[in-house]
């Protein structure tokens with residue numbers, strides 16, 4: 001097949017879709033550090049985790065021995081409604097850049113929720129249903145995760161309670177209404193429905209909320225309601241596991257045409273799409289079968305890998321979840337108010353953190369105006385209006401392709417295009433009006449976040 005002209009889109013047949021997820025941790029010689037119980041500082045047990053998450057998901061979270069885990073048929077059925085996602089050869093972009101590089105992107109925006117988050121949402125909803133739960137609770141900021149979860153819950157007829165940061169609830173009515181259309185109940189946070197919400201409202205009347213507060217409300221609601229568990233859309237090992245479907249499909253599609261990537265690029269918020277995209281490639285790299293350059297891209301205004309500390313920290317601003325060893329800016333870190341490009345999480349998946357720490361992966365930070373320039377260029381040339389998050393990967397893919405133009409190298413670049421930007425037009429408006437600026441935190445700005453790190457010895 002190698003001399004065949006490569007099509008604009010490489011699709012897979014249904015029977016070529018993965019039947020198992022790939023659990024990269026099983027093949028890592030150096031495992032990521034275990035989650036710790038914040039009270040005892042001992043590794044969390046299955047029993048402890050099962051109080052927060054569904055049993056089967058808690059087992060996946062702790063599993064670093066099974067390389068392959070079957071994807072239940074019910075989940076594969078749902079995947080077939082919107083997967084396989086296309087792997088696109090960016091011929092138009094290559095031509096416009098006049099680069100000898102070959103650029104491919106895996107597009108995860110072809111579903112109503114508009115991002116890759118649905119890949120894990122459907123798995124988490126399935127295991128909740130299988131356990132006989134009534135429903136799940138979660139928080140959402142901008143709304144991508146809440147939207148994906150509401151779609152997944154409606155499919156399995158599960159109750160879905162979303163705590164949405166009040167300012168987003170008011171300013172982003174479209175995502176809110178998508179969630180309600182799929183049957184979720186969406187509560188602006190802080191709210192009167194939880195003890196922690198009532199306390200915050202009493203202390204700070206008129207507050208517009210924060211992600212940390214929404215998490216605290218969602219967790220309280222889950223642990224005080226019979227038949228409910230709390231679910232999270234990124235960062236966790238289980239989420240990276242489900243997202244491996246992205247990388248497995250990508251690898252199968254490339255192999256159909258004997259294509260071997262030189263560079264693999266992804267945006268990194270909590271690390272789930274990047275972890276999923278790179279997993280089968282990183283597996284080969286760890287086993288010494290092939291070498292790939294792997295680049296994580298993060299915002300300069302929230303630089304957890306490039307400027308964070310590798311330390312145990314809370315996964316959530318509400319400080320209720322287990323401690324995770326990761327590159328972190330501290331759970332108290334809040335990006336500057338002018339930050340518009342998403343990926344605002346303070347830490348990074350423990351698996352990716354470990355790979356980065358061991359030198360198996362690179363990281364780069366980019367400024368938001370450069371990200372929106374790349375987004376606009378991509379939209380005009382390739383036709384897809386990208387999510388701001390995804391555009392971090394576009395920025396670095398273009399930069400690498402331009403380097404190839406200088407050196408004449410015909411490198412093959414693959415990047416993850418995680419979603420569409422239809423619900424992010426306020427950020428695009430800011431950019432289009434020339435009102436977007438870059439702010440890179442100073443070392444002093446980062447100090448309070450680091451000071452919020454728990455003491456763990």
Ligand SMILES: *Cc1c(COP(=O)(O)O)cnc(C)c1O
Pocket residue numbers: 114115116117144145233234235267268269270271272273274343387389390418419420
């Ligand atoms: C949530 C999101 C991300 C970042 O999350 P990761 O867990 O780092 O993948 C990236 N792109 C889009 C479109 C998202 O919705």
